[in-house]
Amino acid sequence: MDEITQKFIAKKFSEYYKTVELWTPPEFEKREFGFIPFGGGMMIRHRAFQSKIELQNYLQRTAPAHAYHSSAYYQNPSASTMNEKRWQGADLIFDLDVDHIDTPCKQVHDSWSCRCGYVGKGIKPEKCPKCGGTKFSELNWLCDECLTAIKKEALKLIYEFLLNDFGFKENDLSVNFSGARGYHIHVRSKSVRELSQVGRREIVDYIRAEGLFPEFHGLRKDKGRIVGPKLTDPGWRGKLAKVALEFLAQATIEDLKQLPEIGEKSAAKIIENKARIIKALKEGYWDALPVRSSSHFWLNLLKIGAVKLGGEIDQPVTADVKRLIRLPTTIHGKTSFRATQISINKLEGFDPLSEAVVFGKKEISVQINEAPKFRLGEEIFGPFKNEKVVLPEAAAMFLICRGVAKLNGKTNI
Ligand SMILES: [Zn+2]
Ligand SMILES: [Zn+2]
Numbered sequence: 040m041d042e043i044t045q046k047f048i049a050k051k052f053s054e055y056y057k058t059v060e061l062w063t064p065p066e067f068e069k070r071e072f073g074f075i076p077f078g079g080g081m082m083i084r085h086r087a088f089q090s091k092i093e094l095q096n097y098l099q100r101t102a103p104a105h106a107y108h109s110s111a112y113y114q115n116p117s118a119s120t121m122n123e124k125r126w127q128g129a130d131l132i133f134d135l136d137v138d139h140i141d142t143p144c145k146q147v148h149d150s151w152s153c154r155c156g157y158v159g160k161g162i163k164p165e166k167c168p169k170c171g172g173t174k175f176s177e178l179n180w181l182c183d184e185c186l187t188a189i190k191k192e193a194l195k196l197i198y199e200f201l202l203n204d205f206g207f208k209e210n211d212l213s214v215n216f217s218g219a220r221g222y223h224i225h226v227r228s229k230s231v232r233e234l235s236q237v238g239r240r241e242i243v244d245y246i247r248a249e250g251l252f253p254e255f256h257g258l259r260k261d262k263g264r265i266v267g268p269k270l271t272d273p274g275w276r277g278k279l280a281k282v283a284l285e286f287l288a289q290a291t292i293e294d295l296k297q298l299p300e301i302g303e304k305s306a307a308k309i310i311e312n313k314a315r316i317i318k319a320l321k322e323g324y325w326d327a328l329p330v331r332s333s334s335h336f337w338l339n340l341l342k343i344g345a346v347k348l349g350g351e352i353d354q355p356v357t358a359d360v361k362r363l364i365r366l367p368t369t370i371h372g373k374t375s376f377r378a379t380q381i382s383i384n385k386l387e388g389f390d391p392l393s394e395a396v397v398f399g400k401k402e403i404s405v406q407i408n409e410a411p412k413f414r415l416g417e418e419i420f421g422p423f424k425n426e427k428v429v430l431p432e433a434a435a436m437f438l439i440c441r442g443v444a445k446l447n448g449k450t451n452i
Contacts, residue, residue: 044439044446045077051436052102052370055397061095062368062380064108065227069127071109071116073363074101077372082107084363087117104372107363110225112232121361128232131239132364133196134356136221137189138162138179148180148411180411180441181220181374186391193222194386200246201226204274209383216391218371218378223364240358245275253279258325258337267325267337284320286340287313299339305330370397375436392416396433403435404428404447410438 040048064070072094073084083103088094098106109116110132114125141162151163155170163175197214201207201224211228234242244250256276257268268276270284286294287309295306308329309316319327330336356362365371365378376395393416407423413434414420420434427447430438438444 040078040439040442041445047446048077048375048436048439049102051375051398051432052372053099055370056095056099056102059095059368061091061098062366063091063094064130064366066112067091069112069114069116071111071113071124071363072366073107073109074103075105075372076101077104082363085117085119098369106366106369108366109361110364111361126360129234129360131226131228131231131234131242132356132362133224133226134217134221134364135189135192135196135224136217137181137185138220140185140188140192142185142188144182144184148182149178151175151177179220180413182411183392183414185220189221190386190389193224196224196246197383197386199278204245205242212383213367214381214383214386215365215367216376216379216381216389216395217365218369218376218395219374223378225364236358236360239360243357248275251275253337264324265326265337266323267320269323270321280320283325283337283340284317287317287320298336300330300336371440373440373442375433375440398433398436400431400433402429403432405430405435405438405444406447407438407444410441410443413437 068087068089070087071084072086072088073082074086075082086097088097109129111129112127114127115123118124145161147160149162150158150160152158153167153170153172153175155167155172157167157169159168163177166173167175193214197212201212202209207226207228211226213225213227215223215225217223231239253267256279257266257272258279259266267283268280270277270280272280290309292303292306292310295301295309296303301309312327312329316327319325325337328336356364367378367380369378370376371378375398376391377397379391379395381389392414396415404427406427408425410421410423412419412421415431415434415437418431418434420430423438435444439446
């Protein structure tokens with residue numbers, strides 16, 4: 040980012056922090072804070088503040104690109120080593136990011152390139168197909184489809200796992216749009232506060248269905264029939280029944296043929312008998328399939344369903360008891376959107392592309408390298424390629440923060 044553009048952004052962020060009603064985490068004085076300045080550079084960590092005003096003044100003065108707080112509570116949050124900090128527990132945090140979900144739109148709006156020059160579309164591979172390298176630079180975009188996909192995961196995590204299976208209360212949870220491509224769910228409950236890393240990992244494994252064996256969840260042979268869990272069963276049992284039913288209800292011949300042991304003929308037969316199979320399944324009988332060894336079929340089906348239902352959770356974030364997480368009500372420097380708190384009953388209808396937008400309609404002239412079509416609020420912008428455009432401030436700030444545009448001349452400041 041050039042100096043003039045950077046100054047402009049800093050000024051706009053600073054103005055925001057001057058008047059915003061800043062949110063701060065409970066037991067504020069026990070939290071560590073961290074910041075990343077614009078223009079790269081190291082994260083400034085191990086900061087602590089005595090009051091909200093002091094933090095707000097700091098944000099206004101420094102206008103950082105990113106601001107974080109610790110999920111952990113410390114006796115000495117500003118100490119520079121973990122030993123001196125004296126850890127006193129941590130919230131349980133889930134970081135859901137669309138980075139891990141293979142939405143079809145990524146083939147259109149995301150790309151990656153390897154140092155060897157190889158360029159690809161969609162999610163970056165583990166290894167470069169040309170040189171085997173593992174370091175890539177990525178160009179990610181955020182679109183409605185991606186944001187809806189990750190919201191669905193957040194809703195599933197909240198309702199099916201945290202509230203239902205774990206029995207947390209809505210008051211224990213705080214739900215935040217991250218400001219970019221995901222959601223952060225914070226669980227603040229005495230029951231999780233002192234959980235170890237291993238304990239947190241166990242929770243993640245449960246939610247992701249890691250090491251799940253359906254035969255330990257009621258799928259078995261009984262008097263020559265295959266019986267399985269029912270929809271009304273608690274925990275993963277009920278979820279397995281749901282996965283199987285949902286998959287079958289929507290499955291096409293092509294979907295079924297992806298499963299082992301299912302050829303064209305069996306797939307057609309399953310589709311033909313769908314209603315009967317689903318009825319039996321609802322009664323707890325899992326053997327109504329016209330395939331030779333149906334228990335094997337179910338196991339494989341559930342493996343597919345289980346991963347999908349498990350939700351895409353960034354494991355290290357939850358297990359890491361000293362991690363910093365974005366401070367709600369601060370601005371995300373890669374989008375100019377606000378990290379936004381959402382009450383659980385509003386999540387389903389939440390539209391990040393209007394409700395998290397901070398900046399307004401004042402017109403600004405920018406020079407844009409390249410940007411796909413995007414929506415902000417009711418308005419659609421782009422696509423743009425190597426052009427000078429006058430845009431409302433919100434759209435201009437978004438493109439500048441995405442790193443694809445710069446201010447066009449000094450006149451705007
Ligand atoms: Zn390569
Ligand atoms: Zn997308």
